[in-house]
Amino acid sequence: MVKIKNIVLTSLLLVSTYAANAQPARNRAATPKPEVIVKMAEEGGNHSQLEQLAHELLDSIGPRLVGSPAMKQAADWAVAKFKSWGIDASIQNYGEWRGWERGIxxxxxxxxxxxxxxxxxxxxxxxxxxxxxxxxxxxxxxxxxxxxxxxxxxxxxxxxxxxxxxxxxxxxxxxxxxxxxxxxxxxxxxxxxxxxxxxxxxxxxxxxxxxxxxxxxxxxxxxxxxxxxxxxxxxxxxxxxxxxxxxxxxxxxxxxxxxxxxxxxxxxxxxxxxxxxSKELGVVPTFNTIAEIKGVEKPDEYVILSAHFDSWDGGTGATDNGTGTLTMMEAARLLKKYYPNPKRTIIIGLWGSEEQGLNGSRAFVEDSTKIVDGIQAVFNQDNGTGRVVDISGQGFLHAYEYITRWLSNVPDSVRKHVKTNFPGLPGAGGSDFASFVAAGAPAFSLSSLSWDYGRLTWHTQKDTYDKIVFDDLKNNAILTAALAYMASEDPNKTSREKIVLPKNEAGARGRAGEWPEKKSPTRKGGFD
Missing domain, CATH: 3.50.30.30 (Glucose Oxidase; domain 1)
Structure with a gap:
């Protein structure tokens, strides 16, 4: 539990950090970026596979409702795609759901x-x-x-x-x-x-x-x-x-x-x-799709790239959360190509049944305590097609130190869009990063520019391929890959020290003065 004087000191540090970052670019010397990040940015910007991936996932397979055959088809596709890039991947069952298939x-x-x-x-x-x-x-x-x-x-x-x-x-x-x-x-x-x-x-x-x-x-x-x-x-x-x-x-x-x-x-x-x-299909498995690039120096510490794979099925789930899924898959491709032997293990978690209550990520957190204990950072994206413009510290007291340092190595053309909010408040719901935050692991939402997400595409029948802004998606894949590289290379383990939550404030859907409670997933659903 942090004392008041530490909060004051943190505030002073944040002010000085902001002042330094707010200087005009002409007054700051350009900082050379790590060669790996430069190569990933060039590949991601000029040779992106995002449009092809989006076509295969969204046009050919379509929406990924939990319990539907398309959800399993999409998982098989993702596993095959990861393996084609030399990345180990598998489907990991965690429960059951009511099976159902949309018809004409x-x-x-x-x-x-x-x-x-x-x-x-x-x-x-x-x-x-x-x-x-x-x-x-x-x-x-x-x-x-x-x-x-x-x-x-x-x-x-x-x-x-x-x-x-x-x-x-x-x-x-x-x-x-x-x-x-x-x-x-x-x-x-x-x-x-x-x-x-x-x-x-x-x-x-x-x-x-x-x-x-x-x-x-x-x-x-x-x-x-x-x-x-x-x-x-x-x-x-x-x-x-x-x-x-x-x-x-x-x-x-x-x-x-x-x-x-x-x-x-x-x-x-x-x-x-x-x-x-439509057809009823009885009881079918629910699962997460997990890929992994094994760490060579600290294999029991983890950087997790996170997005939910499931969707509602009025449209094709393009921006909720096809875009988050595609971002993490493209980032994984860039990392494997230019950073094939990371210091820490990089996990790509494509979670199931997020739409019914973060069930896939909650199951992973509940079933993978050793991995959760070893988490260096989780980067989650799940609010549409826009370029990432905000990263909050989620209530982790020292997140400003390592997030700011990692961001400084992101290409300027990508970093310039991102504002930070430290220490922030812990998210208790809304997307899968909250499952990790509740377990005390440093997990961060890569929050995106709206593009009218809440009204136009979020859970609507208009959530389709044509709403994707691929320039912004390229931006996000490069950002994610660069952050994952920096988190993996960091010589220090990230701090999990939490702020003392004010009695009159709380994270999203949380209770004032209390850290979000870790919750168990629904492991058999859709039958009530």
Whole structure:
């Protein structure tokens, strides 16, 4: 536990370090970079394999939902790719999951006119058993209380039920700000807030949560559940998992969902036909894909390149987290080519089931205590395609010393984008670095420029190859390779001394004044 005077001293050191780094480039002598880093930067910049890797993973294999055949196909591909570069790799099972495979989904409105609907089946949703199902569409009505809804449930048998609100506009806030008048913007904002509150109250009055409501409706005989989860970006909807067990749940685009909603509001009962050909596959293994470049001087100390391999499957998981995966794989290729005999062992961890609660990395931490004890540093990337612009110390008191020193050897064209935040606060969730932080190992998130990640691609059906910015990805692979080289070569073991957390502050999703708690993974999931 650090004393207050140490925190003050640390702050003074950080101020002097910042002042030195803030000097104009013309006033500082250029620092020669290690030859290995220079070679990796030249290879990564001029002979990158990122576009080919992205095509093979994202276009050919596609999304990597835990429990799906594509997840295993992707792991086999990665193992083969690593081995083609001379890097040992394997699939390491840690649990089981509900096996499921997406099939063709086809949805059409057939009354009052013909229109194909833009629709996506939610993950793990049941199918229609090889049949095309045709029925009326009804909307969750506005009733007085749960007793009234209990009576209404009997009317949904043999129908599709809409359980999401209508969006009053399909235009983004930026679009309104650019073209709208102050009065129209204010009216639209007020309408959005009012309609959201009214819909939430409507759900509340049923006596069920949204998840429970879907189960209640299927038990009452509904043929399917229709939802629309707009991300607030043009054309993007969030695609997560279904809450139904017997009938399909389909997410419909804002535009088509609004069409159905307005028809019902104005007295027309639309009719749709739906065919969903997903398959249940029973119990299947869950696993991590692990590659390793063995250290020659300190083989029991480790530098870990970290990214989660799984994704949601509305799109192809391109920026969540195909880009993190590709960054780590390309960095590993550069390291193996120009640094084949590292001092410390370099592990590339492509984790499974991150989207369901960091399960792959938590399992690795729980099952690999000797490796965790020997960790020099973990570098994790998982927030989109943008170039890395921020590295936080994650609450490790002396991280500023070694991270700053390692960064000073990164090519200037890459390093100039990166700001640091020391000592920072420990992350308790959000991505796989948090699994290592909770175990007391120095793990760092390579946080990226947004490129509208949160709305446009994060967990949406638009998370596809075309959203990747390959210049930024090259930047990140070079940065990661350079940091891994410096961490491996460092003569000293990194300090794990932690800051004393302020009582009124906490890391992401953590509790104020307490270091994040180490958590066990879900080793059998998807069946509840």
């Amino acid at each position: 989904t086809h949805a059409d409105m057939i009354f009052p006119r013909i229109k194909s609907l833009e629709a996506t089946q939610l993950a793990w949703s049941p199918g229609t058993k090889g049949k095309t199902v045709t029925a009326d569409v009804v909307l969750l009505p506005e009733l007085s209380d749960s007793i009234a809804y209990a009576k209404w449930f009997s009317s949904v048998k043999g129908k599709f039920v809409m359980i999401s609100q209508q969006q009053p506009t399909g235009r983004t806030d930026e679009n309104w700000k650019e073209y709208g008048t102050e009065e129209s913007i204010a009216r639209m904002k007020a309408r959005q807030e009012a309609e959201t509150q009214n819909w939430n109250n409507r759900i509340k009055k049923t006596g069920f949560t949204t998840k429970e409501l879907a189960r209640q409706l299927e038990n009452a005989g509904a043929l399917g559940i229709l939802t629309s989860y707009w991300s607030k970006a043009h054309g993007s909807n969030k695609i997560f998992g279904a809450n139904t067990k017997k009938v399909p749940t389909i997410d419909i685009s804002l535009e088509d969902y609004g069409l159905l909603y307005r028809l019902i509001e104005h007295g027309t009962v639309p009719k749709i036909s739906l065919r969903v050909d």
